[in-house]
Amino acid sequence: MNDFIFYNPCKVYFGKSQLKHLPEELLHYGKMVLLVYGGGSIKKNGLYEAVTRLMMENGFPWVELAGVQANPRHTVINKGTAICREKGVEVILAVGGGSVIDSAKGIAATAVSEYSDVWELVKVSASVEKALPIIVLLTSAATGSEMNTWSMVSNVETNEKKCLGGPGLLPKVAFENPEASFSLSKYQTACGGFDILNHVLDNYYFAGDSTFEITLELQEAVMRTAAKFTPIAVENPNNYEARANLMWASSLALSNILGDMHHGACHAIAHELSAYYDITHGHSLAIITPRWLQYIMDEKTAPAISRLGKKVFGLDVELDPIVGAQKSIEAVNQFCFQILRLQSTLTELGISDESFEEMAHHACASFPNLTIPGLRSLTPQDVKSIYKMCL
Amino acid sequence: MNDFIFYNPCKVYFGKSQLKHLPEELLHYGKMVLLVYGGGSIKKNGLYEAVTRLMMENGFPWVELAGVQANPRHTVINKGTAICREKGVEVILAVGGGSVIDSAKGIAATAVSEYSDVWELVKVSASVEKALPIIVLLTSAATGSEMNTWSMVSNVETNEKKCLGGPGLLPKVAFENPEASFSLSKYQTACGGFDILNHVLDNYYFAGDSTFEITLELQEAVMRTAAKFTPIAVENPNNYEARANLMWASSLALSNILGDMHHGACHAIAHELSAYYDITHGHSLAIITPRWLQYIMDEKTAPAISRLGKKVFGLDVELDPIVGAQKSIEAVNQFCFQILRLQSTLTELGISDESFEEMAHHACASFPNLTIPGLRSLTPQDVKSIYKMCL
Incomplete structure (x- = not known):
């Protein structure tokens, strides 16, 4: 700690x-x-x-x-x-x-x-x-x-x-x-809601320095709120309760009330998509996040990913963390692409692999040794692989 | 809201x-x-x-x-x-x-x-x-x-x-x-931990103005932390993780990060015990809280009390809120008097009913119309009844 x-x-x-x-x-x-x-x-x-x-x-x-x-x-x-x-x-x-x-x-x-x-x-x-x-x-x-x-x-x-x-x-x-925020479009609402969720997720357990239980608890509370109210606000743009919960969740999510927050792996990877293709930030995060989770999943990260599914998406406890982690990733997938109905691939957004090499390098450029830190750290080669999973 | x-x-x-x-x-x-x-x-x-x-x-x-x-x-x-x-x-x-x-x-x-x-x-x-x-x-x-x-x-x-x-x-x-905080006695640690929990509980759902889901979620996160780590710190005074979680929980619990916090019903009632008998604040809260919950339990408050048991003490979901509320109160009782092993009655502390009338009046004195507000508001007569339940 x-x-x-x-x-x-x-x-x-x-x-x-x-x-x-x-x-x-x-x-x-x-x-x-x-x-x-x-x-x-x-x-x-x-x-x-x-x-x-x-x-x-x-x-x-x-x-x-x-x-x-x-x-x-x-x-x-x-x-x-x-x-x-x-x-x-x-x-x-x-x-x-x-x-x-x-x-x-x-x-x-x-x-x-x-x-x-x-x-x-x-x-x-x-x-x-x-x-x-x-x-x-x-x-x-x-x-x-x-x-x-x-x-x-x-x-x-x-x-x-x-x-x-x-x-x-x-x-x-x-x-x-x-x-x-009532006048935001369904698309903006969905992207904004996922941006909130990912700010916390990017600084959660996986970040490698979050072992403070009370902070993990607060992070989970904010992620649950974003996961619960984003679909409600998408369906009912004038629902005050949903908009209010999302607005306060937005402010809490990247403030230091939830710990020593910084831009994490998904944000580093997703920002390059906006830089190169000017696509909506929250949408690029939704495409990246489940692939990133899949890519980093191993024996070391599985307990954290499994806990995410249990605490944020209400999945049953799994004794085997690998099975739990796999179900968590499915829950994130379902949330992004079925519940929020965001397009799920870069291909659908007209993005090909032509700049992946360069983008992957840029994504890692501001980190020491060109490596994004975390429970599972990422080199430019890793990032390029994650981009490819998004095609 | x-x-x-x-x-x-x-x-x-x-x-x-x-x-x-x-x-x-x-x-x-x-x-x-x-x-x-x-x-x-x-x-x-x-x-x-x-x-x-x-x-x-x-x-x-x-x-x-x-x-x-x-x-x-x-x-x-x-x-x-x-x-x-x-x-x-x-x-x-x-x-x-x-x-x-x-x-x-x-x-x-x-x-x-x-x-x-x-x-x-x-x-x-x-x-x-x-x-x-x-x-x-x-x-x-x-x-x-x-x-x-x-x-x-x-x-x-x-x-x-x-x-x-x-x-x-x-x-x-x-x-x-x-x-x-390593050098705190087991008794001080137990009383402090319950004080933290009660600061949030006193401003929870029952307070009557907490309908903001994200705030309820954050409140529950802090109460869970206090409930989890207080017994650990009582048993192992030098456990850094437990002491750290409790210390940050203490600071969060009555800050406005968890909503528009104020002294609630239990605190108003318990402070009189310290004023008259100079007993430890957290201990008087532990004696008061389960009786207060029992006293205010009715169809209106049962869903809130039931949610407390589910979210903070990990009880199974109960379809009938009255049954759930009753189990929650039992969980609070168990926490105070079996897990933290605090004495459970005023009688054990040498306190009789001689000043209850006056204390009850004092407890309500600073509230408009001599009534402590909340989902179930309390008059001096109610407070006196709660004191009697603690004998």
């Missing part, structure tokens, strides 16, 4: 009637606001109007960066950084899901750095200690970026998707109204 | 090798330290020497308040307050368990108030917004005071034990080394 430091000073206003607290929270951090958002969905569901009205009525001037897409581009972040410097932005208000929040984080870090290009900052790969303060209005349950210190940045010129992290990137405040 | 605000900016250093970070953390808050501790146990186990050496080597002057007892007295707190004012204390270092931390909180709040007597502050019953910063070195897994905004104060002159609470009372930093 490893020593750890727990620190999570993000304030969350959760529920239907919390937005009224936005002006008082903004005021703690500054007056000049950069409002970051994605496509037009927040204009359709009234959130844009509610937020801008509150800022207007309470005397907050703001500038906007709209049009943030999935897998946030470094070029968009650079645009936001330039706006911050030109307009003297003091606080960033991110209204959206993971991509919008991650973009806000990239901007927040770059704006107070010596760089004008976030990619320079990514390449330095130092911990981000300082950044502009970020306040989040969450509209999607998925990445957990609203309550953690991580962000992803995509460079579409070089097919790279990399991580920027550090305590400065933890949002100061997150507003989480589950109703704001 | 109610809206909620989540905010828990306490930094926890957990594990064997964290004490070296004490000087840097102290330095964030000041130089002049008040060191608060209890009996001599920290002198026996070397903690006192380690802490004072670190302060000496790093140039922190300090004054001491020693001899804090269980059920912390307002007179001791007043003594600490006077020291703070006289010596210009900037930061309070509490080395001990719940009583030491609660005393430190009373001192921290009173020292920056207009009062010299903490009981005046208690009587005002306002939320404590400001206090001297508190750093904790935890030696006992029980009250959760190390990571929450509450403290208890006992007035032995008036037989009153009351609550002081507010965001100012959250410790800034907590050092949690499970080894520091």
